[in-house]
Structure formats: structure tokens, C-alpha cells
Amino acid sequence: MQSGARLGLILLLMPILLWLSLLILIPHIDMFLVSLRERVGVGQYETSFANYLTFFQEPLYLWTFLRTATMSITATIITLIIAFPVSYYIAKIARGRTRSALFLLCLVPFWVSELVRTFGWMILLRETGIISNLLQWAGLVSGPVEMLYNDAAIMVGLVYTSMLFMVVPLVTTLESLPDEVIEAGYDLGGSTLSVMREIVIPHAAPGIVSGSIVVFMLSLGNYLTPTMLGGKDSLWFTELIYSQFIVRFNWELGAAFGFMLLLLSSLIVWGMLRLTGQTLERTMG
Numbered sequence: 001m002q003s004g005a006r007l008g009l010i011l012l013l014m015p016i017l018l019w020l021s022l023l024i025l026i027p028h029i030d031m032f033l034v035s036l037r038e039r040v041g042v043g044q045y046e047t048s049f050a051n052y053l054t055f056f057q058e059p060l061y062l063w064t065f066l067r068t069a070t071m072s073i074t075a076t077i078i079t080l081i082i083a084f085p086v087s088y089y090i091a092k093i094a095r096g097r098t099r100s101a102l103f104l105l106c107l108v109p110f111w112v113s114e115l116v117r118t119f120g121w122m123i124l125l126r127e128t129g130i131i132s133n134l135l136q137w138a139g140l141v142s143g144p145v146e147m148l149y150n151d152a153a154i155m156v157g158l159v160y161t162s163m164l165f166m167v168v169p170l171v172t173t174l175e176s177l178p179d180e181v182i183e184a185g186y187d188l189g190g191s192t193l194s195v196m197r198e199i200v201i202p203h204a205a206p207g208i209v210s211g212s213i214v215v216f217m218l219s220l221g222n223y224l225t226p227t228m229l230g231g232k233d234s235l236w237f238t239e240l241i242y243s244q245f246i247v248r249f250n251w252e253l254g255a256a257f258g259f260m261l262l263l264l265s266s267l268i269v270w271g272m273l274r275l276t277g278q279t280l281e282r283t284m285g
Helices: 003-035 050-057 059-091 096-111 114-125 130-137 151-175 177-186 192-220 222-231 238-246 251-276 280-284
Strands: 037-041 044-047
Touching: 003 251, 037 050, 037 177, 037 251, 050 059, 050 096, 050 251, 059 151, 059 192, 059 238, 059 251, 096 151, 114 130, 114 192, 114 222, 114 251, 130 280, 151 222, 177 192, 192 251, 238 251
Parallel strands: none
Antiparallel strands: 037 044
């Protein structure tokens, strides 16, 4: 009976083990080995850290790396600021069909692909787009206004495409907070600000951290939104990785870039968990 149960457990875990091994573990090991290869001649390679040295010696690579990290952190903070009141209203104030309708409104944009969503922002923000025409019609500007191909357009796209991944964990966490606890806070003389600071935000901390981790990783690894809304002059680190792999066929340097991005995301997630006093098990569980 015990051997049968063990076999059943192995069979149940087999898909996730295969997925982790074939699509995550083995490719990353292979990519790390590729990143350690230095081309010394035609078809000749030596093992070294030359590709990582190239990354640290080229200012453009470092600047793009830091810029991508900074903008991803900023997009995560903006997404949290926008999503928290929306999530609180859905979880604690809205009732019945209103709650379902609001949650559905957050979900609707994800019924279409990221390409279509990003193209929608291009229609709104381009020189001949709806917003530019409205500003001219209202007399606020004298000519067409180009709002694409800058950091602000990239930020709008990143926040929009990541919003649901912040709202869902926040709503789930806030729903587990009993209304009686909030009412007790007010009964004891607390203001809205103190109740939020002392009761709601500490309770929602696991949702805040898990949502922030997902949004940050999505922003850091995003390729389509920075490329379409930022234009050719707004470099994103994933564009450099794509360029090394696909355009220049320099897989060794591209693999080193990929590992630097993995290291960056791991360090920032670890720092976020340490800063907030959360654990990965509590955040994800």
C-alpha cells in the first residue's frame, strides 16, 4: 500500500519535475556553461570569465542594466500605489455583483495578447492618436504631440500590463482580513491612516511582497513593451540579450547577459524579502 502510494506521488509529481528539469534547470546550466566560453579562434573556445568582463568594461551594457533595474523598480512601486486602493475597495468595500464586476474589469484587458494591449497604447499616444487630437481640439496645444518613444510611455505600458498581477494577490490577502478587526481599530479611536498603517498594511504584507515580486520580474524581463513604446533609442536589457543571441549570433555574451539578469532579479527579490521581514514560503503560500 505504501509503495503504491509512493508510486502515485511520483506519477503526480512527474509533470512538474519534468517541467522544472527540461525547461528551467537544464537550459540554465547549459546557458551558464556557454557564458563561460571564450572564442579564441574559428570554432575554438577556452573556459574563462571574459564575457562577464566584457559586460563590466562596456559602459553601455552597465548603463542599460542599471536603467532596466531602476525602471522596473519604479514600475513596481507605481503599480502598487495604483493597485492597493483598487484592491482594498474590491476586497473590503464592494459587495455582491459590484465586487465581481470590478474584478472582471481588471481581468478584461488580459483577454487579449500583450501585443494588442501595447498596440492600443500606441494608438492613444502617437502623434496622430486620440489624446493628441483631443488636446488640439481643446486648444491646449497648437500642433500634434508625440507621446511615444520615451521613458514615460514605457512606464505606462509596464504598469498597465502588470496591474492584474498586483491586484490578485492583494485582493486575496485583504479578503482574509476580518471586517471586525478593522471596526475594532476604529472603535479604539484609530483614524483611517492609523488603521491602514497598524492593521491593514501589516496584514496585506505577504500580498504586497508577492505582487511586487511578480510585477518586478515581469517588468525586468519584458521585451515587447519597451521595444514598441520606447523606440530604438530606449534600450532595455532584454533587447541587448536578444541582439546578442539573434542578431549578432554571439551566444556566449548573450548567455552572460542572461545570467547577469538572473542574478540581478534574485538579489533584488532577496533584498525585498529581507527588507519587509517576509519569507518566500509565507509570501507564496
